[in-house]
Amino acid sequence: MKTNSYLQRLLGENEKILLITRQHWLILARNILVEVLLILAIFVASLLLIILMNIAAVIVIPIGFLIMLLPIGSLALDVARWSNSQFILTNRRVIQITGIFNKTTEDSSLEKVNDVRMVQTFLGRLFDYGDIEIMTASELGVNTFRRISKPVEFKTAMLNAKEKLERGDEYHSEDVQREDIPALIANLDLLRKQGIITEEEFNQKKKELLSRL
Template sequence: MSPTYLKRLLGDNEQILLTTHQHWIVLIEQILVEIVLAALTIILVTIFLISGSGNPSIALGYLLVIIPLVSLIRDVLKWWNHQYVVTNLRVIQITGIFNKNVIDSSLEKVNDVRMVQSVIGRFLNFGDIEVLTASEMGINRFTRIANPIHFKTIMLNAKIRLEDQVREVTSEASIYAIPDLIERLDALKQKGLITEEEFKEKKAALLAKIQ
């Protein structure tokens, strides 16, 4: 997939942390039939030529190899364009060679991550990941993804950093709002709605937050 297309999907201040694909075993399963058909075609045409039939048109049979080769190229492009991307804000799944299908899950809405690895998956380092979110989509499934533990770690670390940034901004916003709150308390005191002692107590508590 063109890096330019992926960059166009990114928002302001969004950075790519990881880009990966399904495991190579998925590609092998998809192209194995095409490889076998291409090999059989070459073998059969070669046998007919060697048998001495004397018909040179038999060599045209090699053109039949084009059919499985075209299918093989299509499967390779399909696998290559099926990408899983982790950014500092979300997880993106992109499929399609020409017509693109993009599904993303905001890290802020991710509630849980489930990973499943079979014995073969642990040996070859692939597995399934389910991202449970609070969005309408609910669950985003990544099947037989390469190096799922690394993918999960990168995603969860990005989520933690994002949550820390949100808490930091919220805390700063509260600090900047403290002078306004003190002014409102003073106004309540002037109106006789709170006592001088209550005003001093609440003012001290607010000032303690910025020390």
Template sequence: MAYIDDKLGRGEKIVHQGHQHIIVVAVKSIKWVGLFVVAFIAALWILTTNPTEEWQKTAKTVVELALALTCLIAFVKLFIDYLVWQAEEYLVTNERVIKIWGIINKNLSDSSLDKVNDVEMYQSMFGRLWGYGTIKILTGNETGANEYDYISKPNDFKKAMLDAKNGFFGDASDVALQERTMRTQPQPMPIPPQPRFYEERGAAVPRQQAQPPNYGYQNQPQPKAAPANPSQADIPTLITQLAILRDQGVLSEAEFQEKKNDLLRRM
């Protein structure tokens, strides 16, 4: 896991990662490179000599050890400068600008994008040729400005900052709002189980019988059974009750017409 992974907030993501230009290593290590070259050439020259006296041989050995130690120190210093350059990172997230430096003792400084007032970029002639420049971030903090020198591809770094500040990559509040909405959103009602059939005396019978549609007759009294020999005064009432049963789906249209004609013949 990278050092920055557990330093990011909820919903925060890295949108650009930059370093200082490799020329920084060359500038810082040029003296050590020169010392390494001089010591190496001097060691080769001494190795070609052939001293005759005993003290000359001893002096030659001491000089050779000193030159070898000088070459080793120069090489180690050059390697350390490279590690320092590699460990120094400039990150742009959708919330802030972060600078990380240090090999063993890690250091971190950041500037919130909300407090960034302006971003300035400066490139010298050699900076334009080699692709490096200086980024100056003007903030509302007490320090006033953060200046990053020798940034590789400074134009891409500045564009990433401006896009992040303008909300092009979103922000952490979007994630928080989404999680809060998911917690407060009502959960869907569970679907009731469908009636299952079970075997009863060899026949499939549903557990719950479906009720016939009412069609607006909820408040009307249910029709009573028709008497065996209705009087002429009861026949209109019976026909009305038959119509209700037809509308409720109890009687078909043919059954309704048959019973209706039967009652009319009795009038």
């Protein structure tokens, strides 16, 4: 899965990206519709001035191009905002990243997720987009991802990841490297202290990991 360097720097040790999505492309299309119409209107007006009013092209074209730069710049900004707004699911948390140059990052730990609510309108079901509301035990309470693409897939993947985390499945993976084992044991200890796994479960998983050294 292709990721940018900024996102990679946000990931913790042994944290893996499961799914990346954005707002649906229809949201981008709605945002840039006015700019596209303005660009077309300026282009058509320039042609009419040249053809019907016999104004020299060397005058109309530069002026039309300069005026066109405004909606083109606004369109490029909308595309950049859409492209840089991401909703990421990892094996430990859900992350929302927004911003082009100044980045804002919000995340919810899967351990603290109490419930997930999905809202889809008729058009949302038709074009496969919707809102995801993540209710957590943190101070923020509710984290909402609005009009994201493939919300059903995102919700299902998130609930599956939460279940695996609570069961401790990530510690049973055959792909665990020897150098990762101490960090995994430390994570298990943290889960034990938080009451997510019992002392017996901690000792059992710890024994399994140590046997791989």
